[in-house]
Amino acid sequence: xxxxxxxxxxxxxxVLLFLTEQSYAAFRQLLQGIQFTVExxxxxxxxxxxxxxxxxxTVTIPNLKTPASLELVDWHVRSADGSMHLGYYTTGEIQITxxxxxxxxxxxxxxxxxxxxxxxIREASEGALLFQGMARLRFRLPRGEEIKIIPVVGVFTxxxxxx
Amino acid sequence: MKLLRWLVLxxxxxxxxxxSSALQAEEFLKFSPVSSSISYVLVALVGFSIGLLVREVQxxxxxxxxxxxxxxxxxxxxxxxxxxxxVATAPELILRSxxxxxxxxxxxxxxxxxxGRILSGE
Numbered sequence: 112x113x114x115x116x117x118x119x120x121x122x123x124x125x126v127l128l129f130l131t132e133q134s135y136a137a138f139r140q141l142l143q144g145i146q147f148t149v150e151x152x153x154x155x156x157x158x159x160x161x162x163x164x165x166x167x168x169t170v171t172i173p174n175l176k177t178p179a180s181l182e183l184v185d186w187h188v189r190s191a192d193g194s195m196h197l198g199y200y201t202t203g204e205i206q207i208t209x210x211x212x213x214x215x216x217x218x219x220x221x222x223x224x225x226x227x228x229x230x231x232i233r234e235a236s237e238g239a240l241l242f243q244g245m246a247r248l249r250f251r252l253p254r255g256e257e258i259k260i261i262p263v264v265g266v267f268t269x270x271x272x273x274x
Numbered sequence: 275m276k277l278l279r280w281l282v283l284x285x286x287x288x289x290x291x292x293x294s295s296a297l298q299a300e301e302f303l304k305f306s307p308v309s310s311s312i313s314y315v316l317v318a319l320v321g322f323s324i325g326l327l328v329r330e331v332q333x334x335x336x337x338x339x340x341x342x343x344x345x346x347x348x349x350x351x352x353x354x355x356x357x358x359x360x361v362a363t364a365p366e367l368i369l370r371s372x373x374x375x376x377x378x379x380x381x382x383x384x385x386x387x388x389x390g391r392i393l394s395g396e
Contacts, residue, residue, distance in 0.1 A: 113326030113390075114283075120320050121286050124293035127308060127316075128352055131297055134305040136356050252304040 149265025186244025288344020299371035321383035325390020
């Protein structure tokens with residue numbers, strides 16, 4: 112009986128380990144395949160001292176089989192060289208369910224002293240701006256949740272001729 | 275117990291205990307199809323099955339040590355192979371799991387063996 116039981120236990124444990132390793136390897140591969148792109152879709156001066164910017168952050172996760180959600184937190188708009196800070200924004204508690212390709216709209220209103228700095232940047236460095244943010248990704252795994260924080264960076268140029 | 279049979283049993287039991295123990299390693303815990311308590315039960319059952327086969331205390335103790343040794347190698351390989359590039363820069367990440375896995379394998383095997391000896395009525 113002892114040998115038979117040992118044989119069954121060996122089989123069960125090896126099958127469980129194999130399944131676990133497969134799941135683990137698939138998740139690591141998934142993490143390596145995550146890509147973020149940031150694209151400015153709209154720039155509009157809505158008042159003399161106020162501009163409205165809209166971006167689309169595209170999250171691409173090939174072969175996404177694990178349920179996942181995303182939060183864009185702690186993101187900043189700066190001049191391309193990082194010397195001027197135009198504002199700090201957050202999307203708050205919004206969680207977006209992720210698919211293989213997910214487009215997340217992000218918008219910001221730049222006004223007051225930040226708007227003046229934005230004007231200086233447009234004049235001095237051809238309107239190149241830097242979008243820096245952190246994406247908090249939550250993956251629902253077979254036993255619990257895995258949270259990964261991934262930096263998101265995008266450089267974009269403001270359209271010319273719009274004031 | 276003949277040497278060859280003894281070695282085969284130690285190898286089978288060590289791999290089974292190590293594979294079960296690796297399931298509750300920090301790296302794999304969230305990916306395992308079973309909970310950590312089930313993996314501990316599996317290790318104890320390995321000890322139980324060996325407890326039905328050994329006859330003397332000394333023999334059981336040597337078997338437990340052999341199972342732990344083979345188990346530690348199994349845990350190490352199970353954690354190392356999918357994490358080769360991480361281990362190269364931070365080996366301590368898996369060494370902690372290997373150490374804890376070896377310790378729990380040894381004591382759970384002993385406990386399982388004692389239960390096996392008691393239930394076998396010897």
